[in-house]
Amino acid sequence: MSSQTAxxxxxxxxxxxTPTTDCFREETYTLPEVHDGxxxxxxxxxxxxxxxxxxxxxxxxxxxPFQLDEPILGGAICEVVESKAPDLKPGDLVLSQTGxxxxxxxxxxxxxxxxxxxxxxxxALGILGATGLTAYFGLFDICHPTSGETVVVSGAAGAVGxxxxxxxxxxxxxxxxxxxxxxxVQYLTQTLGFDAAINYHTDDIAAALADACPSGIDIYFxxxxxxxxxxxxxxxxxxxRIAVCGQISLYNLDKPDVGxxxxxxxxxxxxxxxxxxxxxxxxxxPEGVRALATWIAEGRLKxxxxxxxxxDHTVDAFLGLFRGDNLGKQLVKL
Ligand SMILES: NC(=O)c1ccc[n+]([C@@H]2O[C@H](COP(=O)([O-])OP(=O)(O)OC[C@H]3O[C@@H](n4cnc5c(N)ncnc54)[C@H](OP(=O)(O)O)[C@@H]3O)[C@@H](O)[C@H]2O)c1
Numbered sequence: 248m249s250s251q252t253a254x255x256x257x258x259x260x261x262x263x264x265t266p267t268t269d270c271f272r273e274e275t276y277t278l279p280e281v282h283d284g285x286x287x288x289x290x291x292x293x294x295x296x297x298x299x300x301x302x303x304x305x306x307x308x309x310x311x312p313f314q315l316d317e318p319i320l321g322g323a324i325c326e327v328v329e330s331k332a333p334d335l336k337p338g339d340l341v342l343s344q345t346g347x348x349x350x351x352x353x354x355x356x357x358x359x360x361x362x363x364x365x366x367x368x369x370x371a372l373g374i375l376g377a378t379g380l381t382a383y384f385g386l387f388d389i390c391h392p393t394s395g396e397t398v399v400v401s402g403a404a405g406a407v408g409x410x411x412x413x414x415x416x417x418x419x420x421x422x423x424x425x426x427x428x429x430x431x432v433q434y435l436t437q438t439l440g441f442d443a444a445i446n447y448h449t450d451d452i453a454a455a456l457a458d459a460c461p462s463g464i465d466i467y468f469x470x471x472x473x474x475x476x477x478x479x480x481x482x483x484x485x486x487x488r489i490a491v492c493g494q495i496s497l498y499n500l501d502k503p504d505v506g507x508x509x510x511x512x513x514x515x516x517x518x519x520x521x522x523x524x525x526x527x528x529x530x531x532x533p534e535g536v537r538a539l540a541t542w543i544a545e546g547r548l549k550x551x552x553x554x555x556x557x558x559d560h561t562v563d564a565f566l567g568l569f570r571g572d573n574l575g576k577q578l579v580k581l
Contacts, residue, residue, distance in 0.1 A: 253278050253350035255318045256561055262303050265499040265569055270303070271319070271562045279352050286335045286358065288325035288343060288351050292554075293579040294372040295565040296321060300498045309524050320346035322372050324361065335360065342371050347561050349581060365540050373406055373576035374543070374550035375536050381492060381525040382410035382468075383535040388528070389490040389521050390466040394419030397460045399479050402470025403444065404431035406576035407492060410539075411468045412441050413548050420466070423459045425452070425475055427571040434574060439549060452478040471496045473504065480509040483516050491522040499569065551575025 252275050259272040281287050299321055302313045313319055323346060327339040332355030335341070341358040345351035361371050373379060385407075392398055398415040402408040403424025412422045412435065424435040424444040432444040443459035445452060456464070456478060463484040469476050472494030480489070497504055513520055528535070542548035553573040555564045561579045568577060 251277050253348060254558060255348035255351075257316050257318050258303060258313045260315070261305060262300070262499075264501055266300065266303065266566060268562055268566070272316075273559075278350060281329050281331050281352055283331050284356070285330075285352055285354050286327050286332050286341075287329040288341065288345060288353055288358075289328050290323050290325050290345065290349055290351070290558075290581050291340070292324040292369055292372060293347060293558075293561055293581070294322035294376075295561065295568060295577050295579065296377075297493060297495045297498060297568050299565065300569075309526075318346055318348050320344055322346075322377060323348075324368055324371060325351070325358075330355075340368055342376070349558055365544060369552055369554070369576075369578055370550070372578060373552060374410065374548070375539055377525055378406035378576055379410050379539050379550070380528065380532055380535045382407050382414060383539060384525065384528045384531065385490040385492050385523055386411050386414050386466075386468060389519075389523060390468065390488040392418050392420050392466055395421075396465035397421045397423065397462055397484075398466040398468065399423045399425065399456070399460065399464050400468040400470070401425045401447075401475050401479065402493065402495065403435055403441070404428075404574055405470065406573075408468075408470055409435075409439060409551055409575050410548070413439055414542075415466070415468075416440055417542065417547060421460075421462075423456070425471075425479075431571075431574060434551075447475050453481065456482050466490075468492060469494070473497055474506065477507045477509060480512050481507070483512060483518055485516050485518075487516055487518040489513075489518060489520040491520060495569070552578055554578045554580050556580045 262270045323343050325343050327335050340361040398420045400408050400411045404426040415422045422441045424441045432446050435441040435444040445455040464482050467479050467489045469491050470493040473496030558581050564579050
């Protein structure tokens with residue numbers, strides 16, 4: 248960068264269906280002056296996340312839509328370059344929401360200083376950040392797993408799914424993961440210790456589930472929705488708990504999908520199905536971080552990251568989430 252300019256990626260047009268590269272545009276822009284209470288940041292790692300697809304639509308949701316010709320905002324790890332805020336100094340590492348930009352000026356109030364992490368700083372965007380906490384609260388607060396129960400998780404080899412399955416194993420459950428490749432299936436069973444895993448692209452999902460879940464399904468942690476979830480919900484037990492965390496298979500549809508109607512299964516099995524948004528647990532984040540960090544320190548919880556290098560690869564890393572390119576948390580290193 249020259250002394251005053253930086254690069255950022257803006258939303259050039261709203262996607263119809265699966266986003267394409269022409270929905271985004273890279274720009275060079277002049278950084279604003281740093282005012283009192285603000286810091287100039289250099290981005291080290293960018294998080295790309297499936298929920299960003301929803302923010303590319305114009306409609307109202309639980310977070311406001313991205314604005315056309317404005318940068319794509321989201322989680323990032325940055326280094327403070329210059330500070331006019333009392334608690335920040337050059338060299339400090341912070342968690343920001345400055346998103347797809349090489350540099351940014353941010354109010355210090357929007358930054359969290361990263362100190363005392365038990366491992367690499369990238370943990371703050373994954374296992375000890377939004378995705379790890381999503382797994383923790385979605386599983387324990389909604390599904391209440393107990394030893395001996397059968398837990399199925401979809402999107403099992405992703406950032407949230409890899410953690411959900413391991414946490415369920417920690418409390419003594421039988422864990423079955425559903426993912427999109429043989430390599431991922433192998434990783435889940437051989438590296439993470441899942442009891443079984445299913446490739447939803449090549450296996451007959453219903454038959455494979457019946458095989459892998461001989462006592463039926465007590466808990467379903469849903470990251471993907473669509474036909475995968477239809478198959479899981481047709482095999483739930485009485486009193487099943489279902490955490491609706493994500494519906495990535497539907498995010499790129501232009502029209503609402505109509506699948507098998509599952510509500511009779513919820514009714515007849517007296518199941519509990521609950522959607523949740525991780526931000527609603529903000530007040531309890533310290534509890535979640537403490538628990539996850541303890542299991543990591545004890546060597547009982549692994550985490551996986553897929554890191555692509557170079558700001559130029561940010562858009563492709565995001566698009567890769569919909570192709571299943573990533574194992575664990577997808578990040579971009581600048
Ligand atoms: N409720 C919340 O607060 C919250 C917070 C974080 C994330 N989420 C949601 O949780 C889910 C997982 O998020 P993440 O950050 O951990 O992402 P991720 O699982 O690391 O990445 C997305 C994965 O989704 C799978 N996928 C893509 N298209 C699919 C399709 N059509 N059908 C089935 N699977 C598909 C791909 O894996 P395969 O190779 O297996 O297809 C891909 O690797 C997402 O739906 C996300 O929106 C919700």
